[in-house]
Amino acid sequence: xxxxxxxxxxxxxxxxxxxxxxxxxxxxxxxxxxxxxxxxxxxxxxxxxxxxxxxxxxxxxxxxxxxxxxxxxxxxxxxxxxxxxxxxxxxxxxxxxxxxxxxxxxxxxxxxxxx
Amino acid sequence: xxxxxxxxxxxxxxxxxxxxxxxxxxxxxxxxxxxxxxxxxxxxxxxxxxxxxxxxxxxxxxxxxxxxxxxxxxxxxxxxxxxxxxxxxxxxxxxxxxxxxxxxxxxxxxxxxxxxxxxxxxxxxxxxxxxxxxxxxxxxxxxxxxxx
Ligand SMILES: Nc1ncnc2c1ncn2[C@@H]1O[C@H](COP(=O)(O)OP(=O)(O)O)[C@@H](O)[C@H]1O
Ligand SMILES: [Mg+2]
Numbered sequence: 001x002x003x004x005x006x007x008x009x010x011x012x013x014x015x016x017x018x019x020x021x022x023x024x025x026x027x028x029x030x031x032x033x034x035x036x037x038x039x040x041x042x043x044x045x046x047x048x049x050x051x052x053x054x055x056x057x058x059x060x061x062x063x064x065x066x067x068x069x070x071x072x073x074x075x076x077x078x079x080x081x082x083x084x085x086x087x088x089x090x091x092x093x094x095x096x097x098x099x100x101x102x103x104x105x106x107x108x109x110x111x112x113x114x115x
Numbered sequence: 116x117x118x119x120x121x122x123x124x125x126x127x128x129x130x131x132x133x134x135x136x137x138x139x140x141x142x143x144x145x146x147x148x149x150x151x152x153x154x155x156x157x158x159x160x161x162x163x164x165x166x167x168x169x170x171x172x173x174x175x176x177x178x179x180x181x182x183x184x185x186x187x188x189x190x191x192x193x194x195x196x197x198x199x200x201x202x203x204x205x206x207x208x209x210x211x212x213x214x215x216x217x218x219x220x221x222x223x224x225x226x227x228x229x230x231x232x233x234x235x236x237x238x239x240x241x242x243x244x245x246x247x248x249x250x251x252x253x254x255x256x257x258x259x260x261x262x263x
Contacts, residue, residue, distance in 0.1 A: 034225035038165050039234045051225045055172075058140035059225075062147065062164040064157075079137060 001025055001108060003067050003090055006046065009104050010069065010094040015076050017090030023066055027111040030102050034059040040115050041065070048101055050074055057083040066090060071101045124188035125153075131171055131198075133180035136224060142183050143168040153187065155260070162258045163192045166238040169231040170196045170254055176221050177201070178252060191240075192258045199251040206244050210236065 004021040007014060014021070028046035031037050037047060037059055046067045047060050052074040060068050061083075067090040070076060076084070076091050084091050094101060106112065127149065129142035147164045167183070174181045178200020186193040203209050210232050217227030236242045239256040246252040 032225065033222075033228050035169070035228045035230040035234070038169060039230045039237075053224060054137050055140065055225055058144060058168065061144060062140075062168045063161070 001110070003092075005108065006067070006069065006105060006110075007092050009108055010092065010096055010101055012069065012092035012094040015070075015091035015093055016081050016084050017067070017088070020066070020088065020090050023090070025067065025110065027113065028069075028102075028105055029065075029112070030098055032098075037063065042113055044113070046105075046110070048098065048105070050098060052076065052080070054079050054083055056080065057087065057089060060089055061087050067092065069094060069101060071096055071098050124186050125149075127185040127187075129183045129185075131174045131180040131183060133178075134175065135180075136175055139172050139175040140168055143171050146185050150187070150192070155187075155192070159192065159258055159260060162238040163194070166235045166242075166256050166258070167194050167196075169235050170194070170256070172226055173231055174198045174200070176217060176224075176226060181251070190260055192260075194256045194258075195253065196256075197251070197253045202248040202250055202252055203244065203246040204248060206246060210244075 003023045003025060025045050027044040028048055029037055029041045029044040030048035032049055032051045034055055041063050045065055047065045048069045049056055050072045052070060057080050070093045073095045132138060143164060150160045178198035181198030184195045208214050212233045213229040215227050215229035221227035240259045241257040243255045
């Protein structure tokens with residue numbers, strides 16, 4: 001599926017990265033702890049998180065994650081948007097809680113993984 | 116940042132500013148870009164990026180910033196992270212997954228789960244921790260270029 005499909009399914013707003021909505025996505029990782037993402041992600045291309053600070057963008061950058069989904073109504077600040085733009089990253093924002101966001105995307109066919 | 120190319124390979128130097136959590140990771144980001152431009156393999160870049168980023172975060176949240184030197188040779192990417200922070204009391208303990216002295220506010224920032232040092236070790240082929248209480252910590256890590 002594409003980022004556009006994810007955005008629609010989560011009724012998400014596009015904070016930045018509108019031009020990359022056609023990017024193909026096959027797997028996702030969800031966590032509020034960036035150390036966990038850094039330790040356990042295995043090439044997933046979407047990061048679902050309720051953490052909202054610039055380190056979310058940097059963590060995504062280090063792992064070549066192309067799309068960040070901020071959940072629970074979190075809103076990216078200027079610094080995050082700036083960093084994301086510089087790195088051609090997408091930020092989506094949804095009101096869904098993590099459980100719901102993950103469930104919806106899993107249902108659509110996104111893969112996760114094990115440790 | 117300074118950049119020297121010589122027979123010893125490419126040497127990159129960065130200063131990690133103290134207590135600026137927002138900027139933590141800038142050096143790792145720059146190194147990642149340089150490795151990409153050099154055409155280094157994605158697997159090596161990934162390991163270097165993760166290890167250096169966790170190390171850089173540690174320098175900000177546990178020490179008072181410091182200096183990072185990255186040396187890139189045909190054989191390896193060598194990272195030296197040097198701080199003049201409080202030092203690590205029990206390195207063996209600190210290397211264990213889940214061990215952390217980070218305060219609650221660091222956890223609220225997405226770090227402080229005690230997973231940094233073990234991940235740094237897992238991502239690198241060699242890692243050495245030299246530390247002295249009240250003096251500082253120097254962590255040296257090497258990721259070998261893949262042998263084809
Ligand atoms: N550069 C450093 N200076 C002083 N103490 C450190 C440093 N790096 C790590 N430590 C100590 O080692 C512990 C474990 O580090 P780490 O595995 O990265 O977990 P975390 O950073 O989540 O606490 C830290 O909680 C801290 O006590
Ligand atoms: Mg750490």
